[in-house]
Amino acid sequence: xxxxxxxxxxxxxxxxxxxxxxxxxxxxxxxxxxxxxxxxxxxxxxxxxxxxxxxxxxxxxxxxxxxxxxxxxxxxxxxxxxxxxxxxxxxxxxxxxxxxxxxxxxxxxxxxxxxxxxxxxxxxxxxxxxxxxxxxxxxxxxxxxxxxxxxxxxxxxxxxxxxxxxxxxxxxxxxxxxxxxxxxxxxxxxxxxxxxxxxxxxxxxxxxxxxxxxxxxxxxxxxxxxxxxxxxxxxxxxxxxxxxxxxxxxxxxxxxxxxxxxxxxxxxxxxxxxxxxxxxxxxxxxxxxxxxxxxxxxxxxxxxxxxxxxxxxxxxxxxxxxxxxxxxxxxxxxxxxxxxxxxxxxxxxxxxxxxxxxxxxxxxxxxxxxxxxxxxxxxxxxxxxxxxxxxxxx
Amino acid sequence: xxxxxxxxxxxxxxxxxxxxxxxxxxxxxxxxxxxxxxxxxxxxxxxxxxxxxxxxxxxxxxxxxxxxxxxxxxxxxxxxxxxxxxxxxxxxxxxxxxxxxxxxxxxxxxxxxxxxxxxxxxxxxxxxxxxxxxxxxxxxxxxxxxxxxxxxxxxxxxxxxxxxxxxxxxxxxxxxxxxxxxxxxxxxxxxxxxxxxxxxxxxxxxxxxxxxxxxxxxxx
Numbered sequence: 001x002x003x004x005x006x007x008x009x010x011x012x013x014x015x016x017x018x019x020x021x022x023x024x025x026x027x028x029x030x031x032x033x034x035x036x037x038x039x040x041x042x043x044x045x046x047x048x049x050x051x052x053x054x055x056x057x058x059x060x061x062x063x064x065x066x067x068x069x070x071x072x073x074x075x076x077x078x079x080x081x082x083x084x085x086x087x088x089x090x091x092x093x094x095x096x097x098x099x100x101x102x103x104x105x106x107x108x109x110x111x112x113x114x115x116x117x118x119x120x121x122x123x124x125x126x127x128x129x130x131x132x133x134x135x136x137x138x139x140x141x142x143x144x145x146x147x148x149x150x151x152x153x154x155x156x157x158x159x160x161x162x163x164x165x166x167x168x169x170x171x172x173x174x175x176x177x178x179x180x181x182x183x184x185x186x187x188x189x190x191x192x193x194x195x196x197x198x199x200x201x202x203x204x205x206x207x208x209x210x211x212x213x214x215x216x217x218x219x220x221x222x223x224x225x226x227x228x229x230x231x232x233x234x235x236x237x238x239x240x241x242x243x244x245x246x247x248x249x250x251x252x253x254x255x256x257x258x259x260x261x262x263x264x265x266x267x268x269x270x271x272x273x274x275x276x277x278x279x280x281x282x283x284x285x286x287x288x289x290x291x292x293x294x295x296x297x298x299x300x301x302x303x304x305x306x307x308x309x310x311x312x313x314x315x316x317x318x319x320x321x322x323x324x325x326x327x328x329x330x331x332x333x334x335x336x337x338x339x340x341x342x343x344x345x346x347x348x349x350x351x352x353x354x355x356x357x358x359x360x361x362x363x364x365x366x367x368x369x370x371x372x373x374x375x376x377x378x379x380x381x382x383x384x385x386x387x388x389x390x391x392x393x394x
Numbered sequence: 395x396x397x398x399x400x401x402x403x404x405x406x407x408x409x410x411x412x413x414x415x416x417x418x419x420x421x422x423x424x425x426x427x428x429x430x431x432x433x434x435x436x437x438x439x440x441x442x443x444x445x446x447x448x449x450x451x452x453x454x455x456x457x458x459x460x461x462x463x464x465x466x467x468x469x470x471x472x473x474x475x476x477x478x479x480x481x482x483x484x485x486x487x488x489x490x491x492x493x494x495x496x497x498x499x500x501x502x503x504x505x506x507x508x509x510x511x512x513x514x515x516x517x518x519x520x521x522x523x524x525x526x527x528x529x530x531x532x533x534x535x536x537x538x539x540x541x542x543x544x545x546x547x548x549x550x551x552x553x554x555x556x557x558x559x560x561x562x563x564x565x566x567x568x569x570x571x572x573x574x575x576x577x578x579x580x581x582x583x584x585x586x587x588x589x590x591x592x593x594x595x596x597x598x599x600x601x602x603x604x605x606x607x608x609x610x611x612x613x614x
Contacts, residue, residue: 072516074512074515074516095518095519095520096518097518098515098516098517098518099517099518100518103513103516103517105509105512105513105516106509107507107509108509108513109507109509109510109511109512109513109514110510110513111510111513111514111528111532112507112510112532112608113528113531113532113534113606113608114608115608122517123517123518126517126518126519126523156607156608157608158608172517182516
């Protein structure tokens with residue numbers, strides 16, 4: 001098809017490496033009512049560096065979502081100027097501007113009448129990419145968000161779990177390789193454990209794509225975890241502080257910020273460090289089918305009371321106590337005590353601590369993105385961090 | 395019924411297959427014109443409601459009043475203006491479809507989840523693209539449900555249009571069957587009307603399932 005190869009040359013951002021944009025807000029304000037009514041956003045100026053995650057956070061009614069929606073002009077500002085890479089957002093028709101900006105919302109908003117592949121292809125189709133290029137891009141994106149294209153391509157959203165829908169939503173927002181993504185409480189509608197997973201996945205993804213991301217949340221912990229920079233807004237869209245999470249936790253600009261980030265600032269600093277920042281413990285590994293006597297011998301030699309049982313794919317099953325290994329026979333899954341929480345390298349120490357304290361076995365097993373055991377981490381290891389200077393480490 | 399005649403004469407039916415086919419054709423034509431015209435008008439009204447939501451209540455009220463007028467009265471009302479014509483019949487038939495179709499199209503469009511509309515706006519659909527590619531496809535099951543009710547109702551009403559000389563299956567039931575006291579024609583006409591309604595209803599249902607494979611994924 002000669003025509004498609006000609007068109008191929010016009011694909012925005014097609015063959016180029018992924019790009020990111022600088023976003024600036026200059027004295028932006030918004031009031032919904034007539035002049036004199038209380039403003040939703042007041043004289044807001046921010047510069048968001050390219051490739052960074054900027055989290056807008058604050059109590060409800062602080063204008064964070066309004067601020068985000070002014071960037072893609074779902075809401076028009078009453079005053080001030082917004083630029084993307086130096087270009088005023090009003091220099092383009094609003095629909096064209098929006099096709100260049102990724103958009104993810106809390107309820108995802110997948111189109112129920114389109115398959116996963118068609119949902120992901122929405123913006124490329126609006127941009128009239130040639131079909132072969134769209135197909136290729138859809139495969140690439142589904143793999144990027146870890147959904148097997150063969151298994152998911154032709155499914156309808158109704159047949160997906162909450163986490164899968166969220167991943168398709170992220171793939172859809174990335175489809176045209178936009179330099180900027182807006183995310184409005186993207187992980188707000190899922191349960192805490194899944195949220196942690198999706199956040200970790202997204203951070204891993206961001207390490208690869210390096211987009212500029214404006215991320216709205218009301219959850220300070222999520223802000224601290226996700227942000228390169230946090231903008232804390234107070235009622236009326238007044239910027240209370242705009243800085244890195246470390247600085248905000250260490251030196252809150254005013255009483256409002258101090259109050260908003262909470263009295264447990266010390267504990268919150270645990271959110272700045274991740275499981276991968278700590279040395280992992282290496283337990284004795286037990287495998288299904290090995291003779292019990294042999295495992296008993298290894299435990300004795302190592303001076304350990306418990307071994308971590310893993311399956312053939314190195315995925316953790318549970319802990320086996322030395323006492324049970326005195327019996328004859330081979331190691332079976334029923335020998336193990338389940339209930340040990342699994343953690344990911346990207347999990348923050350705060351989340352890790354809270355998960356471990358809440359489970360029956362207070363040793364966390366750290367797993368990689370295929371659920372293979374990498375090592376273990378204990379509550380003691382985290383409290384060492386709380387005591388030591390490492391707490392302020394990024 | 396004329397003395398000595400059997401109640402139902404199959405040989406009459408078999409001898410008049412050509413006449414029956416002609417009446418079915420007339421009946422369907424009048425129905426299709428009414429439903430098509432009613433759909434076009436209702437669609438226009440529903441789009442107006444999508445843009446100006448406050449006009450919905452008055453539109454529903456007016457179409458509700460039209461629906462409440464007995465069909466014979468409506469025919470008679472228009473005879474002085476438009477005569478014993480197809481137009482008279484269609485004016486009455488179309489006005490009955492409006493209340494059903496407007497309500498279903500508007501309900502269908504309003505059933506599109508708010509987050510789907512927000513996502514569509516945020517990704518850069520124009521207003522028209524959003525309507526045709528997102529809102530209408532999602533509204534389709536409810537719109538087709540309205541079409542089914544409107545069509546079945548109209549097939550029944552066309553029978554009455556025979557009173558103003560529109561032919562159709564009403565001609566069999568009333569003109570031949572009742573006036574000439576020939577029950578065979580009445581029974582044949584009624585059976586065909588019922589069959590026709592059922593077939594058209596099923597046909598529309600199949601059509602809707604074909605167009606909305608995603609709705610089944612939802613149920614399953």
